[in-house]
Structure formats: structure tokens, C-alpha cells
Amino acid sequence: QVQLVESGGGLVQAGGSLRLSCAASGRTFSTYTMGWFRQAPGKEREFVAAIPSSGSSTYYADFVKDRFTISRDNAKNTVYLQMNSLKFEDTALYYCAVKIFSGTYNDLRTYDYWGQGTQVTVSS
Secondary structure (H helix, E strand, O other), X not given: OOOEEXXXXXXXXXXXXEEEEEEEOOOOXXXXXXXXXXXXXXXXXXXXXXXXXXXXXXXXXXXXOOOEEEEXXXXXXXXXXXXXXXXXXXXXXXXXXXXXXXXXXXXXXXXXXXXXXXXXXXEO
């Protein structure tokens, strides 16, 4: 069992920045692929970014490339999402998730554990 707790969400003006954090329980955090997803009201949950266990590569949805950066600190069992140049359409509930087994990074069905989410609201 893995427990995930997100933090760092809030209200920010368009063009501003936020840094989300996700703390994970468990001794094998360093072996997990971690992902960030988001869900806006009335919309389906969508992939934002992912980082494999080594952190040697990262994957992003097209709509966040060059604005968001995912990173991880395996010593702290934490994954981060730095969000810059925020837009009104980035407003959503942001979730982090753990992928234990193989599968495509952007497919939420391949993730095994989820946090409760942290709200990001961008004012225009």
C-alpha cells in the first residue's frame, strides 16, 4: 500500500507560478514511476507529466511543455511539479499517482495509487 499526499496548490494570477509537492509513503519510492494528472470541473482526468524511477527522463503533455517541470527527490520520497506561466485553463484539481508496473506513462489506467489532489486555481 502506498499513500500519497499532495500540497502546494492555491490561487494564483495568470502568468504566475506554483510548485506542487507529493509525499509518498513506503520504502520503495525510488522504484516507482510517478505521474501528475489533473481534472477540471466537467472534464475527464488528464495526464500532465511523468518521471520514471531513475529520474533520467521526463514526459509531458503537449499543453504543458516548456511551462511545467516534473522532478523527484528519492531521498525525501517526494515528487514535484513546478508550474510556470500559468494560464486560466490550468485551473484544475491536480493529482499525483504511482505506477508500479509497466504501461504507457500517459494512461491513467496504468497507475496503481492516487493522492486526494490539490486544487490549483488561476485567475485571469
